[in-house]
Amino acid sequence: MKKIKPDIIKDIIGSNIEGIDAVTVVPVIPLGDAARKVIESIEKGFVPESYHWTREKTEHAYRYKNYSAWARSVIVAAISYYTDEKYPKDQLTGRIARFTWRNNYRYLSLKLEKAVKALGKTLGVKIKSKSLSNYTSLPEKALFNYSGIARFGKNSVLLNRDMGSYFVIGEALTDLEVEFDRIDPLKPPDFSPCGECERCLRACPTGAIVQAGEIDIKRCFQYISENLILMPVSYREKWGNRLYGCSECIDVCPFNRNLDPRAPKHNTGYVGQGVNLIEILKMGAEQWERLFHENQVGIRDKNAILKNAITSLGYLGYRKSLKYLLSFLEHENKIIRAYTAWAIGKINTKTGKKRLISRYKDETVDSVRTEIEPFL
Structure with missing residues (x-):
């Protein structure tokens, strides 16, 4: 099968799957620079030992080691979790952070699985894939910053003009060969959306x-x-x-x-x-x-x-x-x-x-x- 244009993938997903607020396709890019930033945090003692997150594990994840044998492209998607629901005023109601009111990660993963099935059916091919969300063995945020869907804020949370930072992200690694117009190198976050705000x-x-x-x-x-x-x-x-x-x-x-x-x-x-x-x-x-x-x-x-x-x-x-x-x-x-x-x-x-x-x-x-x- 010949390589597929990213816009075709986006159009098929948009036509078949409701409720995904943003979606695009990115290549399986080298993530060495992003890995070095994480390793620096580990060495500074900012990462708890309970995470069991080491230099070796970081390098493993940022080289897509679990998927490198077959992954050729990554569908990245985001859904807003911002509703008109409000926190109760009663102080005896222990507050749960907004992103945990529902399991939006699971909700998005299911949509990504359906998206890949729709792609396979429309293109007439069998697609090998793995849908993930909130998955620490893959550097999701680095991929999203690269994709342009969102940019890093100074709090290390992703920002999007339409959804603010009230959204969750997920991805589907696939074996689809995608024809990208160009493949830019990964750039470090510049926090440009924030300007002088702190x-x-x-x-x-x-x-x-x-x-x-x-x-x-x-x-x-x-x-x-x-x-x-x-x-x-x-x-x-x-x-x-x-x-x-x-x-x-x-x-x-x-x-x-x-x-x-x-x-x-x-x-x-x-x-x-x-x-x-x-x-x-x-x-x-x-x-x-x-x-x-x-x-x-x-x-x-x-x-x-x-x-x-x-x-x-x-x-x-x-x-x-x-x-x-x-x-x-x-x-x-x-x-x-x-x-x-x-x-x-x-x-x-x-x-x-x-x-x-x-x-x-x-x-x-x-x-x-x-x-x-x-x-x-």
């Missing part, structure tokens, strides 16, 4: 955006919300009523003003804008699975999400949560006990202090005892 840098609660395009992931509330780790008290004082995720650097971006709420309110992995914090403390395994099993939250350690709810209740100083929190002082996980001690101390009741004193006598883990000591 709102995102100033908005980050923990200063995780070190400089344009450089993120200390270990300080990012998104990362912290995903993992069962003990964050500094200074971070907890800025936590708010988060349950999962953080989008403050996105929400302040001028590109996200006056957007068209174009995104469909689909049901794939839908969990909504938040969940009552007390309900999270009370929730059993069956209810948890029912609520989160198709959503990104569901792939996280339940204790990581539980620790978010406990931190939020401590931040809010919500006294009625005390009767639920007290039992978590006996939790088998030391990190949960540590957060619980801090939250009970912040709520500051006689009953809570009495239980902290009692727990301090029995507690054998230094990190938990350290959390109790300021409230004795």
Whole structure:
């Protein structure tokens, strides 16, 4: 089969698949320069050890090692997730970051799979492909910056004139031979859409955006919300009523003003804008699975999400949560006990202090005892 023009591929997808807001085709370009930037972040200690992301893994991914034997082109696509839905005003509803209200990654991956089938049927060929979204073994953002669909902002989030940064990206690697007019080399991000604006840098609660395009992931509330780790008290004082995720650097971006709420309110992995914090403390395994099993939250350690709810209740100083929190002082996980001690101390009741004193006598883990000591 002769090589296919990119516009033909785009037209076929546009004619057959609804709901993809932007799509184009790019070659399987060398990504060595982008890999070096990631390796620099690893060497600076900005990438958590829990990611198990090494120089070797980076070089493997940025050379398309899982797909290099057959991949010849990449269909890149984006869908907006911006709807007219609003966050609830009730502070006891633990906030879920907008991009996690639904599983838009899964939603887009399914559309890409359908797009490849439509291509194969229209062109009369069998296409080998792999559809991905939010997949760390492929440098998605670098491909999108290259494609022109979106450009890097200073917060390392992609920006698009029509969708702002409220969109998710995905790609389908294919064995289609595509006739590109020219193949330009990969260029480093210049953050040109941002101009002199640095709102995102100033908005980050923990200063995780070190400089344009450089993120200390270990300080990012998104990362912290995903993992069962003990964050500094200074971070907890800025936590708010988060349950999962953080989008403050996105929400302040001028590109996200006056957007068209174009995104469909689909049901794939839908969990909504938040969940009552007390309900999270009370929730059993069956209810948890029912609520989160198709959503990104569901792939996280339940204790990581539980620790978010406990931190939020401590931040809010919500006294009625005390009767639920007290039992978590006996939790088998030391990190949960540590957060619980801090939250009970912040709520500051006689009953809570009495239980902290009692727990301090029995507690054998230094990190938990350290959390109790300021409230004795």
